[in-house]
Amino acid sequence: MVSGGLTTRYRNNTLMKVKVKTKKKKLKSLKLLRKKAWKVFSEWIRKRDKGVCISCGKRGNWRTMNAGHFIHKNSMDFSEWNVNCQCVACNKYKHGNLGVYAYNLTQKYGLGIIESLIEKGKEVKKYSREEIEDIILKYGGANP
Secondary structure (H helix, E strand, O other): OEEEEEEEEEEOOEEEEEEEEEEOOOOOOHHHHHHHHHHHHHHHHHHHOOOEOOOOOOEOOHHHOEEEEOOOOHHHOOOOOOEEEEOHHHHHHOOOOHHHHHHHHHHHHOOOHHHHHHHHHOOOOOOOHHHHHHHHHHHHOOOO
């Protein structure tokens, strides 16, 4: 994106006002920012859980595991309690293996976690650009 501004410069030994083209930094789309936020958040979750599936206990390299949601709502996409490491079999083929997931969530976080997540899942949430950039910085440590 280019915009113009006026500035004073000398031309032919005369002080004149000339139009100067300046480039503005183009912002990344929210879709691209959200994709990057999910990438760094997912990696952080899988490393936090050391590649151990919350549903079946399978151990694997964090790179080959998934970050699976207990509740699939936009407001819960970046919740550390709602997203945990899962193997591909439990997350994809068993649709989250939610019965065992719920049991193991209560073992990990306590009895009230399921009710808390359900209540939080009722919220309507649209992440702002600033919130998404903060997620990228918090979990990825790099510039958005």
